[in-house]
Amino acid sequence: MMLAIFGTPSQLTYWVMNTARLAAEVINGPMAVLTANTIDELRVRWAERGHKPVLFHADTPKRDLVELFLRIPGEAIVVIEALDEVVWFTRATRGLDPQTALRFATRSVCTLEDLLARSGVWSIDGGILDLSLVSFSDLLIDRLFSRSTPDECAEMRDKILAYNSDCLNVRQAVDKFVKVTLADRHERSVSGLFLQGDVAKAANVFEACFHHGVPRSMIWPPGVFVKMSDLSYLEGPIDLTGPARVLIGGHSLSLPRGLWRATVEISVSDNMSGNTILSDIFAEDRPVCAGVTSLPSKGTFSYEMEFECSDPYYPIIFRISTMEGAIEGALNLNHVQFQQIG
Amino acid sequence: MTGAPQVLIQNPSPAATATPIVASRCIRAVNLIKEYHTPVGVKRVLDGISFEVAQGEKIGVFGSNGAGKSTLMKLIGGVETPTSGVIERGLTMSWPIGLAGGFAPTMSGLDAIRFIARLYGAPQGHAAEQVDDFAELGRYLQLPISTYSSGMRARLMFGLTLIANFECLLIDEVLSVGDQRFRKKCHEELFVKRADKAMILISHDQGIVREYCQQALVLKRGRGRVFDDLDLAISIYRTL
Numbered sequence: 001m002m003l004a005i006f007g008t009p010s011q012l013t014y015w016v017m018n019t020a021r022l023a024a025e026v027i028n029g030p031m032a033v034l035t036a037n038t039i040d041e042l043r044v045r046w047a048e049r050g051h052k053p054v055l056f057h058a059d060t061p062k063r064d065l066v067e068l069f070l071r072i073p074g075e076a077i078v079v080i081e082a083l084d085e086v087v088w089f090t091r092a093t094r095g096l097d098p099q100t101a102l103r104f105a106t107r108s109v110c111t112l113e114d115l116l117a118r119s120g121v122w123s124i125d126g127g128i129l130d131l132s133l134v135s136f137s138d139l140l141i142d143r144l145f146s147r148s149t150p151d152e153c154a155e156m157r158d159k160i161l162a163y164n165s166d167c168l169n170v171r172q173a174v175d176k177f178v179k180v181t182l183a184d185r186h187e188r189s190v191s192g193l194f195l196q197g198d199v200a201k202a203a204n205v206f207e208a209c210f211h212h213g214v215p216r217s218m219i220w221p222p223g224v225f226v227k228m229s230d231l232s233y234l235e236g237p238i239d240l241t242g243p244a245r246v247l248i249g250g251h252s253l254s255l256p257r258g259l260w261r262a263t264v265e266i267s268v269s270d271n272m273s274g275n276t277i278l279s280d281i282f283a284e285d286r287p288v289c290a291g292v293t294s295l296p297s298k299g300t301f302s303y304e305m306e307f308e309c310s311d312p313y314y315p316i317i318f319r320i321s322t323m324e325g326a327i328e329g330a331l332n333l334n335h336v337q338f339q340q341i342g
Numbered sequence: 343m344t345g346a347p348q349v350l351i352q353n354p355s356p357a358a359t360a361t362p363i364v365a366s367r368c369i370r371a372v373n374l375i376k377e378y379h380t381p382v383g384v385k386r387v388l389d390g391i392s393f394e395v396a397q398g399e400k401i402g403v404f405g406s407n408g409a410g411k412s413t414l415m416k417l418i419g420g421v422e423t424p425t426s427g428v429i430e431r432g433l434t435m436s437w438p439i440g441l442a443g444g445f446a447p448t449m450s451g452l453d454a455i456r457f458i459a460r461l462y463g464a465p466q467g468h469a470a471e472q473v474d475d476f477a478e479l480g481r482y483l484q485l486p487i488s489t490y491s492s493g494m495r496a497r498l499m500f501g502l503t504l505i506a507n508f509e510c511l512l513i514d515e516v517l518s519v520g521d522q523r524f525r526k527k528c529h530e531e532l533f534v535k536r537a538d539k540a541m542i543l544i545s546h547d548q549g550i551v552r553e554y555c556q557q558a559l560v561l562k563r564g565r566g567r568v569f570d571d572l573d574l575a576i577s578i579y580r581t582l
Contacts, residue, residue: 241567242574244581272389273565325578327560327567 002046002056003031003144004069006115007079007124008108009059009093010086015170015177016079016124019136021055022163023145023156028053039064060108061115063311070118075144078115079124099224103252103315110254110312129171133161136170216256216340222333225250225318237267240275240329244322247277248333252315259342260309262318264333265302268295271329278321281307284314292323300334306341367432368396369418369510369540374427376413387413388424389564393557397433397509400541401568402551404579405561411544412438414561415514418542433509433540439500447488451479451498454487455505462506473501476527493524500528510540548576 003024007013017033025031034054036042042065046054058065069076086105090096096104116123122143128136137160141153148156167173225234228246238247264279274297280290289307309316318336376388388410395401405411416422418429419438445454452470459469474483477497479490487495503511511532532541533554545551551558551572558575559568562582569575 241578243577273562325560325562325581327562327565327578 004056004076006058006112008081008086010081010089011174011178012081013079015174022159026155031055038062060111062313066114077122082126107254110256131170218338220336237330237332240326243325246321248320252317254312254315255309257312258340261339261341262305263337267300267332269298269330271295271297275326275329276323278323280319282317368394370394370430372428374424377425391566393559393568395540398538400555402555402558403544406582409561410564419512435510436503436508436512438512438514439503448486451483458502458505464505469505477501512542514544
């Protein structure tokens with residue numbers, strides 16, 4: 001048996017995995033956790049375990065693995081937790097910096113989203129936190145172990161409730177689980193583990209596009225882009241003076257699959273000698289869209305670029321480069337708005 | 343008498359304070375604009391160029407074709423006048439070396455030498471000898487300049503520059519013409535024998551500018567900016 005639980009690298013995912021394993025072990029005996037994000041990894045690691053029953057987990061599945069699971073029938077859980085929860089958890093457990101954590105989180109969310117189209121998938125998000133533990137246990141057993149005998153189901157429920165003793169609902173159980181697993185790193189108030197400033201804003205608008213009824217549109221503010229000269233985060237205008245070069249890059253976040261339009265707003269000043277910029281959008285180290293813009297002497301302008309995000313595993317990188325040496329001028333990237341158009 | 347020297351402190355007299363401040367000895371261009379009237383309207387070739395070259399300093403001028411380098415040299419050399427802006431010539435200055443023209447084609451090389459020697463008060467015999475030493479034109483000096491090849495003309499023009507002891511030399515790509523031997527002689531005359539002279543040097547040769555200049559003016563579409571950081575100026579020029 002392979003019990004598949006896909007989920008963002010966050011506390012709810014790990015608690016669900018742990019709880020599901022408790023239940024599954026009633027039927028299968030001890031089950032190892034097998035983590036893989038590609039078919040090759042899955043094949044090798046499952047063979048290493050002698051094809052015994054395992055709890056399979058992926059947090060950022062690549063396209064081949066997603067397609068495999070979309071084709072085969074069977075129960076699976078997909079847990080997608082709020083971005084800030086994912087960022088906090090990955091920072092606390094893996095020591096990632098804020099931007100890397102956000103990049104990882106968006107990659108996870110966007111790749112997992114494809115799995116929601118699979119029949120039989122049980123989608124779990126933060127909305128389940130207020131469910132009572134008893135209700136959750138019943139739901140879990142009903143979704144994953146409906147063919148089990150009443151005795152097995154009763155044993156599963158007992159094991160789940162015993163493991164989460166003193167917890168009335170899922171939220172309490174998850175908090176307890178995190179305290180145990182993270183020890184002294186569980187304090188959510190630890191400063192610096194949550195995103196700050198523009199990166200937090202980007203995360204918020206990014207997350208909003210996954211909520212039902214919210215159009216898929218988001219704005220990446222300037223503070224999430226990197227100034228390529230010193231790899232610092234963008235603050236204010238960039239002096240164009242210098243050789244032809246990449247000025248701005250970022251911010252390496254994954255987007256959900258589909259057609260997108262990027263609307264770039266820039267302000268230009270002191271550009272009396274007519275500089276030209278190249279804007280391009282990269283995914284998987286190849287450009288998916290590029291355009292050349294002759295900059296006027298001054299003012300605020302916007303231009304649009306359309307591109308297809310064919311594999312959310314690869315983050316989108318937007319860049320602005322000067323195409324020729326510049327002796328004057330300044331460019332301010334006001335924002336880049338992404339809107340899904342298909 | 344022995345002892346500590348006395349220091350006399352004098353208040354400046356009214357006359358002294360009224361004396362105008364003498365400008366430092368330099369070539370200074372301030373906000374130069376040059377426009378030409380063309381059949382399709384006014385074309386601004388230079389737009390607000392400013393720079394300064396003091397005695398003994400050297401500035402390189404970079405720019406792609408059409409950026410306004412030669413026009414700038416003509417303005418600095420006085421061959422043309424700016425549409426607006428000021429050029430202060432605080433140093434004696436050569437004509438643009440490398441710029442063909444300035445002499446009637448019917449004049450012989452010797453006529454040109456005599457003319458320049460007379461103009462700058464140099465002994466004519468010595469001047470002819472000095473120019474021929476450099477230009478190696480021999481009997482061709484007696485022929486009209488119109489019969490000279492471009493290389494011979496370049497050698498003559500450069501040689502004529504040596505007659506007068508200019509404080510600032512305007513050099514427009516002279517180092518890119520002629521054969522290796524001519525270039526070597528130019529290099530010797532300019533950068534070894536006249537190392538103490540100020541220079542405004544238009545050159546595509548980034549090595550020359552890097553080696554001899556203290557600053558570089560980069561021109562782009564008529565606009566210009568002076569860089570003390572030569573590496574930055576050269577990196578910009580390479581991608582213009």
